[in-house]
Amino acid sequence: MxxxxxxxxxxxxxxxxxxxxxxxxxxxxxxxxxxxxxxxxxxxxxxxxxxxxxxxxxxxxxxxxxxxxxxxxxxxxxxxLVRTFQTTRPLHTSTVRENVVAGTHLRSSGGLLSSLVTTPRVRRSEREAAELADTLLATTGLDHAADAYPRELGGGQLRLLEIARALATRPTVxxxxxxxxxxxxxxxxxxxxxxxxxxxxxxxxxxxxxxxxxxxxxxxxxxxxxxxxxxxxxxxxxxxxxxxxxxxxxxxxxxxxxxxxx
Ligand SMILES: Nc1ncnc2c1ncn2[C@@H]1O[C@H](COP(=O)(O)OP(=O)(O)OP(=O)(O)O)[C@@H](O)[C@H]1O
Ligand SMILES: [Mg+2]
Structure with a gap:
């Protein structure tokens, strides 16, 4: 196999x-x-x-x-290859949506220049990141909590956020x-x-x-x-x-x- x-x-x-x-x-x-x-x-x-x-x-x-x-x-x-933790580790000062968007950046091909200069390519990748984040929020059922902060979520929702963040990196495993x-x-x-x-x-x-x-x-x-x-x-x-x-x-x-x- x-x-x-x-x-x-x-x-x-x-x-x-x-x-x-x-x-x-x-x-x-x-x-x-x-x-x-x-x-x-x-x-x-x-x-x-x-x-x-x-x-x-x-x-x-x-x-x-x-x-x-x-x-x-x-x-x-x-x-x-990414993993989630037994104890969830969200970014506490970011909203749920921002947490998921942050996950998408692991694999984006930006580099230093693109973080200083807003090129059409960067705008496109930011739009794609936002779209992916929204898709993942819907898939995990967190869409209604997108603008909440992690401290406002229950334990189950925090786990789903952890999973959404992992998926945002576009993993294979x-x-x-x-x-x-x-x-x-x-x-x-x-x-x-x-x-x-x-x-x-x-x-x-x-x-x-x-x-x-x-x-x-x-x-x-x-x-x-x-x-x-x-x-x-x-x-x-x-x-x-x-x-x-x-x-x-x-x-x-x-x-x-x-x-x-x-
Ligand atoms: N950093 C560490 N230092 C010392 N011992 C450790 C460490 N991490 C794990 N262990 C020990 O290794 C063994 C396996 O622990 P592990 O956390 O991998 O188990 P687990 O199957 O995940 O358990 P649980 O179902 O409780 O999460 C245990 O005896 C644990 O005490
Ligand atoms: Mg364990």
């Missing part, structure tokens, strides 16, 4: 803790891939090492045929770290439709999510991490039916510990 994103033998330790340990992940173009696992399984660390925010100790990350292991996050993003966290049922359904629409436009998605039912519904294939290792990889139905996954993810002792911890 042709891979859009290929992760091989990826390992990253923090002291004695192997946050991820020999992890492999293959994502094809147009896939929606899921990564699930209990708290502390290494999901965010996997995203951090893929997207350049944390250097792996071992292993490689190949994106569209190029080795991007240990490349700086902005260079990886400029190539078309987006890594989404817990996009449904804090969303209510209506917002989750909206998110689901949004992600399917985004995929249908040709964007490849990798989703880390605690809402496993959402992952099983959305994803073409699912990787289960447990204590930093790949416990299982397969189609949603196979993963769901695996007793080892049920034990790791839904196991009685852990379920109790998790509900006590949250």
């Amino acid at each position: 042709t891979s859009m994103l290929s992760v091989r033998n990826l390992t990253r330790s923090f002291g004695a803790v192997r946050a991820i340990d020999d992890v492999a992940l293959e994502v094809g173009p147009g896939d929606i891939a899921g990564v699930i696992g209990p708290n502390g399984a290494g999901k965010t660390t996997l995203f951090n090492t893929i997207s350049g925010f944390s250097a792996p100790d071992q292993g490689s990350v190949v994106f569209e045929g190029a080795d991007i292991t240990r490349m700086a996050p902005h260079r990886i993003a400029a190539r078309g 987006v890594l989404l770290d817990e996009p449904a966290a804090g969303l209510n049922q209506t917002e989750t359904r909206h998110l689901e439709k949004t992600l399917l629409a985004v995929r249908d436009q040709g964007v490849t998605l990798v989703i880390v999510e605690h809402d496993v039912e959402l992952v099983f519904r959305l994803c073409d294939h699912v990787t289960v991490l447990d204590f930093g290792r790949v416990l299982r990889h397969g189609a949603p139905a196979e993963v769901r039916a695996d007793p080892a996954v049920a034990e790791a993810y839904f196991g009685a002792s852990r379920a109790t510990a998790e509900s006590e911890g949250s």
